[in-house]
Amino acid sequence: MASRAGILLASVLLLSCLAETSYGVLFSSLKQSLIVTASQVEANGTDASPGLVKAGEDKISVKWGLNQSLPAGTDSAYKTITVKLCYAPVSQVDRAWRKTVDNLVKDKTCQHNIVTKPYNASMQTFQWTVERDIPTATYFVRAYAYDAAGVAVAYGQNTGPHKDSNLFELQSITGRHVTLDIVSICFSAFSVLSLAGFFISEKTRAKKSSR
Numbered sequence: 383m384a385s386r387a388g389i390l391l392a393s394v395l396l397l398s399c400l401a402e403t404s405y406g407v408l409f410s411s412l413k414q415s416l417i418v419t420a421s422q423v424e425a426n427g428t429d430a431s432p433g434l435v436k437a438g439e440d441k442i443s444v445k446w447g448l449n450q451s452l453p454a455g456t457d458s459a460y461k462t463i464t465v466k467l468c469y470a471p472v473s474q475v476d477r478a479w480r481k482t483v484d485n486l487v488k489d490k491t492c493q494h495n496i497v498t499k500p501y502n503a504s505m506q507t508f509q510w511t512v513e514r515d516i517p518t519a520t521y522f523v524r525a526y527a528y529d530a531a532g533v534a535v536a537y538g539q540n541t542g543p544h545k546d547s548n549l550f551e552l553q554s555i556t557g558r559h560v561t562l563d564i565v566s567i568c569f570s571a572f573s574v575l576s577l578a579g580f581f582i583s584e585k586t587r588a589k590k591s592s593r
């Protein structure tokens with residue numbers, strides 16, 4: 383009975399994982415039309431270049447808006463903006479599953495929402511105290527513009543295409559590291575499935591040997 387429930391759970395996870403794979407918007411298809419800057423807020427309230435940030439204590443200040451040199455109407459479909467904190471792997475030895483996936487639904491690198499606001503073309507500012515449960519790693523800030531249907535249509539970020547400039551080096555107070563966080567839903571679905579398979583084969587073997 384337990385193993386049947388296990389198989390069912392694994393199948394549901396696996397199916398939802400496959401469904402996700404087929405519906406995501408591709409990051410490479412989004413227009414980079416938003417300007418995003420991010421700075422660290424010093425204790426005296428002044429802005430500084432990104433550096434070492436302590437989770438749960440330090441604040442970062444994010445600014446975003448439309449690149450005003452783009453043609454009028456560029457932003458006609460933009461309805462909301464969500465600003466996110468994104469993990470930027472600095473190491474070249476990262477495993478494949480830690481790297482950015484082009485499919486936005488499968489990309490687990492931008493998991494931390496900073497703020498969601500109605501779209502406004504002029505520069506907006508938001509000060510954010512870095513949440514205490516965010517793991518130690520280097521990060522950048524990205525803003526996505528969504529249309530009325532909630533589909534991502536544009537973006538902007540405070541770093542370059544190689545994600546190697548203006549990075550925040552975040553230090554977690556809980557000592558948690560990003561590797562535990564980035565493991566995708568798909569990865570877990572396959573683990574559950576292989577575990578279920580293992581239990582079934584063990585059970586079958588046990589039955590056979592007890593005969």
Ligand SMILES: *[C@@H]1O[C@H](CO)[C@@H](O)[C@H](O)[C@H]1NC(C)=O
Nearest residue numbers: 423424425426427428429430
């Ligand atoms: C604010 O603090 C930073 C670093 O602690 C310092 O470099 C800067 O000069 C200070 N600015 C003012 C206006 O006090």
Ligand SMILES: *[C@@H]1O[C@H](CO)[C@@H](O)[C@H](O)[C@H]1NC(C)=O
Nearest residue numbers: 414415416417449450451452
């Ligand atoms: C804004 O758009 C113009 C025109 O496409 C482009 O040349 C420029 O690099 C953009 N600015 C930024 C900061 O992305």
Ligand SMILES: *[C@@H]1O[C@H](CO)[C@@H](O)[C@H](O)[C@H]1NC(C)=O
Nearest residue numbers: 500501502503504505506507
């Ligand atoms: C857009 O932002 C500007 C600057 O922050 C503000 O003055 C204006 O009222 C905002 N417009 C809307 C429609 O919220």
